[in-house]
Amino acid sequence: MAGTATEVQRVTVLGAGSWGTAFAKVLGDAGRDVTIWARRPEVAAEIRDSHRNSSYLPDIDLPERITATADPAEALDGAQAVVLAVPSQTLRTNLSEWSGLLPSDAILVSLAKGVELGTLKRMSEVIAEIARVPDGQIVVVSGPNLAKEIALGQPAAAVLACTDHDNAKAIQQASFNQYFRPYTNTDVVGCELGGACKNVIALSCGMAAGLGFGTNTAATLITRGLAEMARLGAKLGADPLTFAGLAGVGDLVATCSSPLSRNRTFGERLGRGETLEQALAATGGQVAEGVKSCTSIRELSLSLGVDMPITDAMHRVCHEGVDPRRAGAELLGRSQKHEWS
Numbered sequence: 323m324a325g326t327a328t329e330v331q332r333v334t335v336l337g338a339g340s341w342g343t344a345f346a347k348v349l350g351d352a353g354r355d356v357t358i359w360a361r362r363p364e365v366a367a368e369i370r371d372s373h374r375n376s377s378y379l380p381d382i383d384l385p386e387r388i389t390a391t392a393d394p395a396e397a398l399d400g401a402q403a404v405v406l407a408v409p410s411q412t413l414r415t416n417l418s419e420w421s422g423l424l425p426s427d428a429i430l431v432s433l434a435k436g437v438e439l440g441t442l443k444r445m446s447e448v449i450a451e452i453a454r455v456p457d458g459q460i461v462v463v464s465g466p467n468l469a470k471e472i473a474l475g476q477p478a479a480a481v482l483a484c485t486d487h488d489n490a491k492a493i494q495q496a497s498f499n500q501y502f503r504p505y506t507n508t509d510v511v512g513c514e515l516g517g518a519c520k521n522v523i524a525l526s527c528g529m530a531a532g533l534g535f536g537t538n539t540a541a542t543l544i545t546r547g548l549a550e551m552a553r554l555g556a557k558l559g560a561d562p563l564t565f566a567g568l569a570g571v572g573d574l575v576a577t578c579s580s581p582l583s584r585n586r587t588f589g590e591r592l593g594r595g596e597t598l599e600q601a602l603a604a605t606g607g608q609v610a611e612g613v614k615s616c617t618s619i620r621e622l623s624l625s626l627g628v629d630m631p632i633t634d635a636m637h638r639v640c641h642e643g644v645d646p647r648r649a650g651a652e653l654l655g656r657s658q659k660h661e662w663s
């Protein structure tokens with residue numbers, strides 16, 4: 323079926339965290355029949371019986387047409403599209419457990435924003451490898467989509483990237499509703515890199531705020547963060563325009579400026595002097611992808627000879643014990659250069 327536009331009515335969302343649940347609501351509000359798989363049976367029961375997920379999105383009423391189960395086989399039965407809504411670093415293991423249950427012609431939709439440690443693969447590459455599907459059967463969702471705001475029905479746009487335009491269109495039709503406006507794009511590499519890299523830049527913006535710095539510092543980090551992610555994208559064949567779009571500037575602005583961002587909040591705690599362990603404990607189990615992706619993206623940049631100084635600084639603060647204030651001073655003290663060199 324890959325390559326042919328089809329009406330997607332029945333969707334399964336694997337993962338009942340913040341974004342999995344909010345995206346399920348987007349689909350439900352677009353008139354789709356949605357089944358969520360939750361790791362914890364009590365979370366599945368609450369979604370199914372009370373239309374709530376109080377662990378991740380307290381006070382949000384979910385559409386009645388959303389159901390949930392903790393049994394992946396039951397969740398995946400008859401799915402026309404399968405949304406993968408688990409953290410980047412566990413996706414490979416999770417998907418390996420589910421791969422035999424995936425309907426062979428289902429469109430696989432990736433929500434995760436990260437680069438895998440060790441393999442340095444983007445999420446769509448991990449999915450293609452484990453699920454053994456062609457690239458054109460995988461649609462990547464990216465853009466400025468803070469889960470809580472989406473769940474509240476606040477207007478937002480997103481980008482759906484797929485090498486097969488018909489499959490991107492099918493998910494566009496399935497998710498378009500009164501508050502959620504998805505655009506299609508064929509630049510999967512750029513959209514995925516934008517989503518992964520902005521988490522690391524959001525860490526740096528939070529850290530700057532924690533150190534007491536203001537708007538000029540944040541704007542500098544956002545803009546120079548954009549420059550370094552675009553350099554990486556150019557090396558990997560991404561369309562430079564992607565970084566001026568929703569998956570680049572759009573997501574950077576949202577994540578780097580919002581107190582709702584887990585990455586920004588994590589960085590702010592480090593900037594205030596908390597240890598990595600203290601900041602991790604404060605997440606309440608929710609993923610701040612940039613903490614691990616700073617390492618994988620740094621390795622990727624080193625392997626390609628791409629200069630990514632902010633990402634490098636975040637890796638050194640998070641994993642080499644470098645003091646945030648010192649990392650900031652070192653960033654400023656690098657050799658002088660032309661803005662676009």
Ligand SMILES: NC(=O)C1=CN([C@@H]2O[C@H](COP(=O)(O)OP(=O)(O)OC[C@H]3O[C@@H](n4cnc5c(N)ncnc54)[C@H](O)[C@@H]3O)[C@@H](O)[C@H]2O)C=CC1
Binds near residue numbers: 360378469607608
């Ligand atoms: N929350 C947000 O605003 C947005 C998140 N994203 C991305 O979506 C992906 C998922 O994020 P969230 O739903 O927010 O994460 P979350 O931390 O809120 O939830 C993760 C979900 O994955 C499940 N899970 C399954 N296996 C797991 C394992 N081995 N370890 C940990 N969790 C496991 C958890 O039970 C939970 O339901 C991330 O890559 C994130 O960057 C993208 C856009 C917005």
Ligand SMILES: O=C(CO)COP(=O)(O)O
Binds near residue numbers: 584
């Ligand atoms: O990706 C996001 C917004 O687009 C969510 O960012 P956080 O994971 O930092 O909360």
